[in-house]
Amino acid sequence: MANLEKIAHLAEESEYDVSTPRKNWDELDLDKLQTLGSGTKHDVCASTATPRVVKGLQRIGNTSRGGICHSFTPDGRCVSLFKTLFTNECAHDCSYCPNSDDCSNQKKTYSYTPQELADITLSLYQGNYVEGLFLSSGTGKDEDIIMEKLIETVRILREEYKYEGYIHLKILPGTNKDYIKRSLEHADRVSLNIESCSKSRLHEVSSTKHYDYDILRRQRYIRDLMEKKDLPAGHTTQTIVGGAGENDKEIFESMIREYRRMDIKRMYYSSFKPVKGTRLDDKEEVPNSREHRLYQTDWLFRVYDLKPSEISLAFDEEGFLPDGDPKVKIAKRKLDELVDPNEASYERLIRVPGIGPKSAGRIVKAREKEEITKWSELSKFGVVLKRARTFLEVNGWKHSTLDRWSS
Template identity: 40%
Template sequence: MQNTIIEKLSILADSAKYDVSCSSSGGKRKNEGKGLGNAEGMGICHSYTEDGRCVSLLKILLTNFCIFDCAYCVSRKSNDVKRVGFTVQEVVDLTINFYRRNYIEGLFLSSGIFKDSDYTMERLVRIAKKLRLEHNFNGYIHLKTIPGASEELIKEAGKYADRLSVNIELPSELSLQTLAPEKNYQEILTPMGNIKDQLVLVKEEKKLFKSTPSFAPAGQSTQLIVGATPESDRQILALSSGLYKNFELKRVYYSGYVPVVTDSRLPIISTPPIIRENRLYQADWLMRLYGFDAKELLDEQNPNLDLQIDPKLAWALRNRHVFPLEINTADYEMIVRVPGIGLKSAKKIVAARRFAYLSWENLKQIGVVIKRAKYFITCGGRSLETREWDEEAIRRRILFGEKGDRNGLWGSQLDLFQQAS
């Protein structure tokens, strides 16, 4: 009996939920004339934009048939699940119908690999092409690039997709060989390199010819699984740093390992490593926007991120010799490293002190989190703290407040935290 569209949608949408690399697009595809949709200035994902809007997309697999047997994947060929697949036209129709009903703002399309990489990639490209050319669809499209796909197909995909992504899957070649023996880093990094080269080429051509067609204007991203293999956070951040530098990725996404299949090669866990995943995102943010290097955040003595406190605070506590900073004279690059001071607040501080000497009240009005920053800065040579606190005391007071410190609640609260982790 032939599967209905609803049955396919239920299965293939559920299978796609483990891929977290769907992000705000960053694309500005305008709707000129009477086309359908508009991706200008909007993030397209199940997430919240800076102004608080929740945006959505149709996130599905083209098929859950797959020739690979990756240990961690719900679509692995040895897994006993119902196999279905959309036709090219079915995905096009679903996207258009969902968009017209205002259910979605774009399409995130991935796929299991059936027959071979090029055969699968060609169908993903055909879907994006039909949406753009036959339906004049200007909404956001994110295509998952299939490892091993040809350079020609990747170039074709970039003509119609706003963002391309190639999942690196695991933090090391050894882990990939162990859990996904049919895959290798070369087949993953080669398309990443092709996308990067094409992005650079188009950028240079646009300087000469404004009419140069766009290529994946929202760039490329990737995803790796955290917790399925023994790599430390230091190894993971070193890999991410290299990917940002060598392939100019927009984002690296970290997915806490979820045990969806049983395999002796996989660890036995009761809950996904959500706190660890969150700390990696925070560290990633520091590398991309705050000027931190991966080697500053973690070293041989500290190979894993502290689960109790965020990476910025952990760095500040390990580097007490750098502080306190005088907020009225410190460089912007150092101000953003102060716990409790974000990018916007740092810019406001630098702008405001050109006209007046800043006080603690001024910093509070600017938006500085005083209860964190007060241990690391002075204002006009004055500190809010009358005594010198050691690293453990600062950690304790920031985590549980000054009342918790005075009343001796640190031990019991820490025990509760560790149990929850």
């Protein structure tokens, strides 16, 4: 324990403290803040988890291995980053996007300067409102000019302010490879949204973005550059669900391609919502449940390590994921015999609905010491018995019901 005088003295004398300019925000254009903030609300990645370990002592901030949410909006989504566009001016004509060149409801166009944006980010970070910056943008008239400004913003943060917090930087479609390389020098994570599941589907919603050239080629640049320069939180992408009339199977197949060929860390799904003034403003909105089912299949592939052919059992004949958990649908088709938690392998256990990787791991470790003899023991390991019991047999006891065997 120390007294306050000593604490004040230590702070005064410390050379660790990096001074930053104090800003008065009275002159900040709040319409700009609102419009450019709002322009990113359909970009759903909110992760701030990064394995980057901050070592230096002349710095502001650090990172968190597990990520932190600083607030939640009334839609229940996490606010973890200062997520904003650099500018809402864009040369593309994407039919779902309020920033598109041909949106009849196009609001006034705004842009930040790199300095202004770096200052807002730093202030919000120091106030513990956010865990870092998520910087996206319209392309302006030329994507390379805007990309240079995005990079300048993060350069000011990293080099001039010695900021070591989290940075997620968007790579604009068609960006020059050199700018991608420079982006990787400063960011924890970069992302380039594929927006649609294939070339033909993208063509239906945008005549200016080229799937192969503007998107996939740039993703390959990122993937290849990552072999030389570590990108702590990897690269990600996002697709719109149902904007171009695609079914879930098409999106699922593009998910597999993205994970396998592009080596992405995560894929995000955003169900289509019509925006006034866009070419698709009279198209019916896509329910959030579709997005949710796709996240479930993504989880089964990425975390549970299920094969795509196995996950395909969850789709109906039209290529959609019907209501209900895909894992239950797969289990009903694949688990032809009841699973004994004392005998089953880890791989078989995690295929049982209500048993996740953590509870399966606990079962495997616990049974080495003592056999599982009661149902209640399973719930102590985190198993959701309500969902799991019709697939299990414990000590000769079964809970099979007709529902277990119905399709």
